[in-house]
Amino acid sequence: xxxxxxxxxxxxxxxxxxxxxxxxxxxxxxxxxxxxxxxxxxxxxxxxxxxxxxxxxxxxxxxxxxxxxxxxxxxxxxxxxxxxxxxxxxxxxxxxxxxxxxxxxxxxxxxxxxxxxxxxxxxxxxxxxxxxxxxxxxxxxxxxxxxxxxxxxxxxxxxxxxxxxxxxxxxxxxxxxxxxxxxxxxxxxxxxxxxxxxxxxxxxxxxxxxxxxxxxxxxxxxxxxxxxxxxxxxxxxxxxxxxxxxxxxxxxxxxxxxxxxxxxxxxxxxxxxxxxxxxxxxxxxxxxxxxxxxxxxxxxxxxxxxxxxxxxxxxxxxxxxxxxxxxxxxxxxxxxxxxxxxxxxxxxxxxxxxxxxxxxxxxxxxxxxxxxxxxxxxxxxxxxxxxxxx
Numbered sequence: 001x002x003x004x005x006x007x008x009x010x011x012x013x014x015x016x017x018x019x020x021x022x023x024x025x026x027x028x029x030x031x032x033x034x035x036x037x038x039x040x041x042x043x044x045x046x047x048x049x050x051x052x053x054x055x056x057x058x059x060x061x062x063x064x065x066x067x068x069x070x071x072x073x074x075x076x077x078x079x080x081x082x083x084x085x086x087x088x089x090x091x092x093x094x095x096x097x098x099x100x101x102x103x104x105x106x107x108x109x110x111x112x113x114x115x116x117x118x119x120x121x122x123x124x125x126x127x128x129x130x131x132x133x134x135x136x137x138x139x140x141x142x143x144x145x146x147x148x149x150x151x152x153x154x155x156x157x158x159x160x161x162x163x164x165x166x167x168x169x170x171x172x173x174x175x176x177x178x179x180x181x182x183x184x185x186x187x188x189x190x191x192x193x194x195x196x197x198x199x200x201x202x203x204x205x206x207x208x209x210x211x212x213x214x215x216x217x218x219x220x221x222x223x224x225x226x227x228x229x230x231x232x233x234x235x236x237x238x239x240x241x242x243x244x245x246x247x248x249x250x251x252x253x254x255x256x257x258x259x260x261x262x263x264x265x266x267x268x269x270x271x272x273x274x275x276x277x278x279x280x281x282x283x284x285x286x287x288x289x290x291x292x293x294x295x296x297x298x299x300x301x302x303x304x305x306x307x308x309x310x311x312x313x314x315x316x317x318x319x320x321x322x323x324x325x326x327x328x329x330x331x332x333x334x335x336x337x338x339x340x341x342x343x344x345x346x347x348x349x350x351x352x353x354x355x356x357x358x359x360x361x362x363x364x365x366x367x368x369x370x371x372x373x374x375x376x377x378x379x380x381x382x383x384x385x386x387x388x389x390x
Contacts, residue, residue: 002120002121002122002123003118003119003120004082004118004119004121005115005116005117005118005119006092006114006115006116006117006118006119007114007115007116008079008082009078009079009082009083009088009119010049010076010077010078010079010083010088011076011077012051012074012075012076012111012114012115013043013044013069013074013075013076013077014053014071014074015030015031015043015053015068015069015070015071015072015073015074015075016043016068016069016070016071017070017071018039018041018068018070021039021040021041021068022039022040022041023037023038023039024038024039024040025038025039025040025041026038026040027039027040027041027042027066027067027068028063028067028068029067029068029069029070030050030061030063030067030068030069030070030073031055031069031070031072031073032052032053032054032055032056032057032059032072032073033055033056033059033072034059034061036070039068041068042066042067042068043067043068043069043075044066044067044069044075044077045065045066045067046064046065046077046078047062047063047064047078047080047085047086048062048063048064048067048075048076048077048078048085049061049062049076049078049085049088049089049092050062050063050069050073050074050075050076051073051074051075051076051092051109051114052072052073052074052097052109053071053072053073053074053108053109054072054108054109055072055108057097057108057109058096058097060089060092060093060097061073061089062085062086062089064085074111074114081124082124083121083124083127084124084127084128084130084131086131086134086135087121087127087128087130087131087134088127090130090131090134090377090381091119091121091381092117093377094377094378094381095117097109122383130380133376133380134373134376134377134380137369137370137372137373138373140366140369141366141369141370144362144363144365144366144369145362145366147358147362148239148358148359148362148363151355151356151358151359152239152355152359154355155302155306155352155355155356156306156309158348158351158352159303159306159348159352162340162344162348163303163306163307163338163340163348164310165177166181166183166193166194168340168344168347168348169347176194177194181194181195182194182195183195186199188336189338193338194340194341196341197338197339197340197341198338198339199336199337199338199339200336200337200339201333201334201335201336201337202293202304202332202333202334202335202336202337203333203334205300205304205337205339206293206294206295206296206297206300206304207296208293208294208295208296209291209292209293209294209329209332209333210258210259210261210291210292210294211288211290211291211292211329212230212259212261212285212286212287212288212289212290212291212292213256213259213285213287213288214229214287214288215248215252215253215255215256216255219251221249221251221252222248222249222251222252222255223246223247223248223249223252224247224248224249225247225248225249225250225251225252225253226247226249227247227248227249227250227252227253227284227285228241228243228244228247228282228283228284228285229244229246229247229248229252229284229285229286229287230244230261230267230280230284230285230286230287230290231244231245231246231286231287231289231290232269232272232273232276232289232290233245234278235267235269235276235277235278235290236273236276238278238363239278239279239359239363240278240279240280240281240359240360240363240364241267241278241279241280241281241284242281242282242360242363242364242367243367244284248285252285253285256285259285259286260283260284260285261280261283261284261285261286261292261294262280262283262294263280263281263282263283264279264280264295264298264301265279265280265292265293265294265295266278266279266280266292266293266295266301266304266305266308267279267280267286267290267291267292268290268291268292268293268308268332269289269290270289270290270291270326270327270328270329270331270332271288271289271326271327272289272326274312274326274327275308275309275311275312275313275315277305277308277309277312279301279305279356279360280292281360281363281364291329291332297345298349299342299345299346299348299349300345300349301349302348302349302352302353302356303340303345303348303349304337307337307338308335308337311335311337
């Protein structure tokens with residue numbers, strides 16, 4: 001396959017400060033960490049591979065259309081007569097750019113470092129065929145993610161309608177509050193709530209709360225097995241944790257008695273970045289930054305998810321624009337939440353559970369598609385798989 005330098009197939013452009021631009025508009029603004037927002041002006045219009053200049057060097061991005069980049073990331077003008085932009089994007093994602101780091105403090109890359117990267121690429125027709133396959137896989141993953149966002153939004157709207165506006169169905173299937181359902185003033189919440197509802201500490205709603213722990217890192221035999229070990233980044237990336245970046249062995253798990261978290265449990269990050277919430281897809285272990293709620297009552301699972309999301313969103317820290325960096329287990333257990341009657345919780349769970357089951361299914365499918373893409377990609381790039389002409 002032909003060998004070229006990256007600088008022969010694209011021209012690199014510098015990002016620019018956008019502090020003087022309107023922080024609202026239709027044009028995306030990208031930095032080395034990803035999408036930063038939108039503005040009313042653009043630097044470039046077309047397909048482009050975005051190359052980090054400093055910061056997160058492995059976050060190579062692809063975009064098309066009109067966009068702006070800040071000074072932490074380069075944009076590129078690609079010679080599409082020699083290289084397919086989407087093929088090039090995937091090719092570059094396979095490279096370990098950290099080895100090319102030219103910074104002494106913050107990781108950074110110069111234009112010349114990028115331009116001198118050697119490429120071994122197939123002919124343009126083959127590139128386009130490979131890009132088409134990869135686009136199809138990525139498109140299906142993107143569709144799954146969009147559907148999941150919509151399904152969760154529907155379930156969240158129902159939660160708000162039932163448990164914030166108190167319009168859950170009464171015995172006659174009418175909206176409770178609108179139909180004149182009995183309301184009583186709650187001194188703690190400083191508002192009226194449906195008669196019969198209470199306010200309790202989290203630990204009094206579900207008592208089985210487990211704080212995770214990390215096996216000794218001094219023994220490498222504790223890690224690298226087939227047992228999922230959940231960290232904050234795993235929760236951040238998806239609602240149901242179906243795969244983890246770290247794993248532990250049976251030996252490592254043996255050092256963590258009573259720390260196993262069964263499928264269906266609720267993960268909540270409480271140290272570092274408090275308030276990230278997800279569900280265990282399979283039996284797992286977590287590190288000490290995560291408290292896990294192991295529901296005794298299935299009716300509480302999805303209600304608690306939304307109640308805790310709301311709690312962290314409207315906490316004192318959130319109201320002042322600050323994050324809550326740390327929360328002890330005792331503080332977590334003392335979180336005060338509104339507790340509806342059991343029948344309403346049962347009904348809510350029955351309604352939204354199919355939504356969450358579908359979300360779980362789409363996340364699993366996206367994981368399989370991602371694994372397939374990541375398996376095929378290096379084989380395509382190395383010429384180990386030869387595509388047949390149409």
